Each structure stands twice: as C-alpha cells, then as structure tokens.
Ligand SMILES: NC(=O)C1=CN([C@@H]2O[C@H](COP(=O)(O)OP(=O)(O)OC[C@H]3O[C@@H](n4cnc5c(N)ncnc54)[C@H](OP(=O)(O)O)[C@@H]3O)[C@@H](O)[C@H]2O)C=CC1
C-alpha cells in the first residue's frame with residue numbers, strides 16, 4: 001500500500017500527539033483521517049471533526065479505515081486496540097507505560113490484526129539504539145548511566161524509550177542486572193548497576209542520553225527530538241507500511257529495515 005490510499009483513525013485526537021498526527025496526516029498527500037476520537041469533548045483539529053471516543057466501534061464499522069493510530073494512555077490504548085481488532089482494523093500504537101497485562105492485551109489483539117508498537121517513532125532513536133548496542137559491546141566493564149528528559153506533562157517514568165534502551169543495554173551486558181532509579185545513598189556505585197534518571201521540566205520534547213564511563217574516558221550517546229512532528233511522521237510511515245499486512249506483532253525496526261517489503 002502507498003500513501004496514496006491510506007485512511008487512518010486517530011485516538012486521543014485532543015492530546016499532544018493525537019493533534020500532531022492529525023496535522024501531519026492532513027499535510028501528507030494521499031493520507032486521509034477517516035475518524036478522530038477523544039475521551040473528552042474536543043473541537044476539530046486541523047479541520048477534522050473529533051467524535052466522542054465511546055463511539056469508536058460504531059465509527060470504525062461505518063468508515064472502515066486501514067489503520068488506527070493511537071497515542072493515549074496504557075489503559076485506553078489496550079481498549080482501543082481490542083476495539084480495532086474486533087473491527088478488523090490494523091493498529092499503530094506509540095503509547096508507553098504498559099504493564100505486563102496491557103502488553104498481553106496488545107499481543108492478543110495482534111493475533112487478529114497487524115499491530116505495530118514502538119516506544120519512539122524518531123528515526124534517530126532507531127539509530128541511537130543500534131549505536132548503543134555497538135558501543136556497550138565495545139567497552140565491556142564500563143559503567144552505564146541513562147538519563148531522559150521530558151516536558152512536565154509526561155506521566156510515565158522512566159520513558160518508554162528509556163526502558164527500550166535499558167533492555168538493549170541489558171541484552172548486551174548480562175552483568176548489568178540491577179536498575180538503580182535516581183541515586184540516594186551512602187555507598188559507592190556497584191558494578192552491576194545501571195543508573196536510570198528521569199527528569200521532567202518545561203516543554204522539553206524528549207531527550208535520551210546513554211553515558212558509558214571507565215578506563216579514564218567517557219562516551220555519551222544522545223538523541224534530542226526537535227518537535228513532536230518527528231514522532232507523528234514516523235507513526236504515519238509505520239501506518240503506511242502496516243496497512244494490508246498479515247496479523248502479527250511488528251515494531252518500528254520492521255518498517256525501517258524493510259522486513260516484509262513487497263508483501
Ligand atoms: N512512541 C512515540 O514516538 C511517542 C510516544 N508518546 C506517548 O504517547 C502517549 C500520549 O502522549 P501525549 O500525546 O503527550 O499525551 P497527552 O496527555 O497530551 O494526550 C493523551 C491523550 O490520550 C487520551 N487519554 C489518556 N488516557 C485516557 C483514558 N484512560 N481513556 C481515554 N483517553 C485517554 C487523552 O484524552 P483526554 O483529552 O480526554 O484527556 C488525550 O487525548 C504517551 O504514552 C507518550 O509517552 C509520545 C510521544 C512520542
């Protein structure tokens with residue numbers, strides 16, 4: 001499927017990311033917002049009417065979009081994914097903060113429809129993840145500290161991207177088996193720790209830094225998102241790629257790596 005015939009549904013249409021997705025979609029040639037919903041009453045966004053989210057199932061049945069794009073909260077994202085699965089609509093979710101039960105609900109939905117989940121839709125973060133895995137492997141024994149900074153409206157901490165990066169580090173360094181969140185103690189750092197620091201301030205869009213230190217040197221790998229458009233564009237790229245795929249669980253690397261292209 002190409003951009004030319006992509007029709008999307010947007011949940012959380014009144015939120016920071018929902019608005020950004022609608023604005024990016026209406027600006028992108030060939031993409032149509034078929035449905036937009038929000039929990040609380042919301043005026044139209046970029047000329048797109050926003051309906052009450054309780055009507056989502058009916059609206060999906062009426063309009064039959066290709067992909068539902070969700071940036072909401074973990075409880076609603078799981079609900080919306082199930083509603084989309086019931087309607088046979090593919091799901092792209094960028095929502096973060098799922099517990100194991102929420103993730104299991106998404107996994108169950110992915111047995112019925114294609115579902116793509118990513119904690120970060122910036123291409124630079126995909127590159128950061130690769131760089132982090134390579135760097136961590138290249139300097140065994142170095143201390144690893146991860147710091148993320150976000151706007152003061154963000155609810156979940158640490159960020160979904162931070163958790164993804166932590167899993168990446170732990171996948172390479174099995175000796176790092178203890179996440180230390182913040183640091184408040186009277187003891188030196190232990191070698192099995194990964195320090196995790198979440199900062200919330202002002203309107204920072206999103207920053208992630210992985211610091212490696214040892215052997216009289218430091219190496220810092222950092223990504224800064226300039227604005228939310230970068231996430232919205234990545235989510236639309238993901239939606240375009242996902243439409244028409246087989247049911248299953250996909251991530252943003254599948255889109256960037258071209259896995260399954262032409263299918
Ligand atoms: N993967 C990525 O690249 C990115 C992911 N995110 C993630 O996207 C999510 C949303 O972020 P952001 O847009 O900044 O958040 P906002 O708080 O600005 O918006 C959240 C939206 O979700 C809705 N919502 C939240 N909880 C519920 C619920 N229980 N039931 C129904 N609707 C609900 C809100 O509705 P209402 O208006 O009624 O409150 C609102 O429309 C977060 O998890 C964030 O981490 C953010 C940026 C990039």
Ligand SMILES: O=C(O)C1=N[C@H](C(=O)O)C[C@H](O)C1
Nearest residue numbers: 096119120154159160161206
């Ligand atoms: O809530 C946000 O704003 C962001 N959330 C995502 C996360 O939790 O990693 C991605 C991005 O950093 C912005």
